[in-house]
Amino acid sequence: MKAKYVQLPEMMHAVRQHEAGGKLMIESIPVPKPGPGEVLVKMAAAPINPSDLALLQGNYLARNYPFIPGLEGSGVVIRSGGGLLSRLRVRKRVACSPNPEGDGTWAQYMKTSVMRTVPLPSGVGSEQGAMMLVNPMTTMAFIQIALKGGHKAMVNNAAASALGKMLIRLTNQHRIPLINIVRKKEQVPELKSEGATYVLNSRDESFANDLQKLSVDLGATLFLDAVTGKQTSILLKAAPRGSTLLAYARLSGDPISVDPGILIKEDKQIEGFQLGNWLHTKSILYKLRFIRRVKKQLSASLTSHINRSMSLEEVEEAISIYRENMSAGKIILLPEKSSIKDLSD
Numbered sequence: 001m002k003a004k005y006v007q008l009p010e011m012m013h014a015v016r017q018h019e020a021g022g023k024l025m026i027e028s029i030p031v032p033k034p035g036p037g038e039v040l041v042k043m044a045a046a047p048i049n050p051s052d053l054a055l056l057q058g059n060y061l062a063r064n065y066p067f068i069p070g071l072e073g074s075g076v077v078i079r080s081g082g083g084l085l086s087r088l089r090v091r092k093r094v095a096c097s098p099n100p101e102g103d104g105t106w107a108q109y110m111k112t113s114v115m116r117t118v119p120l121p122s123g124v125g126s127e128q129g130a131m132m133l134v135n136p137m138t139t140m141a142f143i144q145i146a147l148k149g150g151h152k153a154m155v156n157n158a159a160a161s162a163l164g165k166m167l168i169r170l171t172n173q174h175r176i177p178l179i180n181i182v183r184k185k186e187q188v189p190e191l192k193s194e195g196a197t198y199v200l201n202s203r204d205e206s207f208a209n210d211l212q213k214l215s216v217d218l219g220a221t222l223f224l225d226a227v228t229g230k231q232t233s234i235l236l237k238a239a240p241r242g243s244t245l246l247a248y249a250r251l252s253g254d255p256i257s258v259d260p261g262i263l264i265k266e267d268k269q270i271e272g273f274q275l276g277n278w279l280h281t282k283s284i285l286y287k288l289r290f291i292r293r294v295k296k297q298l299s300a301s302l303t304s305h306i307n308r309s310m311s312l313e314e315v316e317e318a319i320s321i322y323r324e325n326m327s328a329g330k331i332i333l334l335p336e337k338s339s340i341k342d343l344s345d
C-alpha cells in the first residue's frame with residue numbers, strides 16, 4: 001500500500017460482533033473520525049491471535065457492543081485528528097492497536113491514539129508488521145525479565161506457538177537455555193529443527209519428573225505459563241526453590257489450583273504478565289529503546305510463520321482454520337485484498 005493522501009469515503013466495511021460469542025457480521029458503517037491525539041489508519045493487515053478468540057467469547061477485555069474485533073494490525077496513517085505527533089504520523093506505515101475499549105483492526109479503517117501506532121521499518125512488510133505489537137514485544141519482555149532477574153534458564157509451554165518459536169530464537173541469541181513444553185509428539189522434532197535444545201511433551205508419562213530434573217540441572221527458575229489450569233501446579237512442583245512462574249495466558253481455560261505449601265515452603269511465586277501492564281511500569285525512554293530493539297529484530301528473529309492470508313468476508317472460515325491448528329501459523333486478514341471494494345473507489 002502506498003502512503004499517499006487518499007480521498008476519504010464516508011462508509012467502510014468492517015467485521016462486527018453484536019454480543020459475546022455471537023456471529024461475526026460484515027457491515028457497512030461510517031468511517032470513524034479521529035479526535036485530538038488520534039489518527040485514522042487505512043488497514044492493510046491484521047492477524048487472528050488467541051487473545052482475539054478470548055475477546056470474541058467475551059472473556060478478555062471490556063467492549064461495548066456492537067464492536068469491531070482485532071487487537072493489532074498494520075496500515076497507513078491517512079488522517080490526523082490534531083496534535084503534533086498525530087500530524088507527523090500522516091502517510092507513515094505503522095503497526096497499530098486499538099484504543100482501550102475501542103473498535104479494532106478487522107476493518108478497512110481504524111481510529112486510534114497516535115501513541116498506539118509505531119512506524120514500521122521499510123524492510124518489514126504489512127503482514128509481519130501487523131504482528132509487531134503483541135508477540136515480538138512480549139518475547140523481548142520475557143528476555144528482559146530473565147536477564148534482570150538473573151535467571152540462568154527458562155521454561156515455556158504452548159511452545160509451538162508463534163511466540164514460542166520467537167523465544168527459541170531469542171534465547172539462543174542470548175545463550176539462555178530454554179525448556180520448551182508441547183502437547184503433541186510431532187512438535188518435539190519440529191521445535192528441534194527450529195533450534196530448540198530441550199523439548200518435553202506434557203503428555204509423556206515421565207513429563208513431570210523429566211521437567212523437574214532438567215529444571216534443576218539447568219537452573220531454570222523462570223517459568224512462562226500460557227496454558228495455566230492444571231499445568232500450573234505441575235510446573236510449580238517441578239520448579240527449583242525460589243522460582244517465579246509468570247501466568248501469561250489461559251489457553252486451557254481452567255482455573256489454577258496450587259498447594260500453598262509449595263509457595264510458602266519453597267519460596268516460589270506466581271505472577272500475572274500482560275504486556276500492556278508491563279510496559280506501563282516503564283519510562284518513556286525505556287519504551288523508546290525497547291521498541292527500537294524490537295524493530296531491529298523484526299525481520300529476523302521476531303517473524304511469525306503465516307499459514308494463510310484471507311479477506312475480511314472470510315473471517316468465520318479464517319477463525320475455524322486457525323482454531324483447528326493454531327501451531328500451523330497465523331491467519332492474516334487483509335482488508336485491502338477484500339473482494340469488497342473500498343467504498344472510496
Ligand SMILES: NC(=O)c1ccc[n+]([C@@H]2O[C@H](COP(=O)([O-])OP(=O)(O)OC[C@H]3O[C@@H](n4cnc5c(N)ncnc54)[C@H](OP(=O)(O)O)[C@@H]3O)[C@@H](O)[C@H]2O)c1
Nearest residue numbers: 050138158160161162163248249251252273274275326327
Ligand atoms: N500476556 C500477554 O501479554 C501476551 C502477549 C502475547 C501473547 N500472549 C499469549 O501467548 C500465547 C501464544 O500466542 P501466539 O500468538 O504465539 O499463539 P499461536 O501461534 O496462535 O499458537 C497458540 C498455541 O497454543 C497452543 N495451545 C492451544 N490451546 C492449548 C492448550 N489447551 N494446552 C496447551 N497448548 C495449547 C497451540 O498448540 P497445539 O498445536 O498443541 O494446539 C499453539 O501452539 C497465547 O496464549 C497468547 O494469548 C500473551
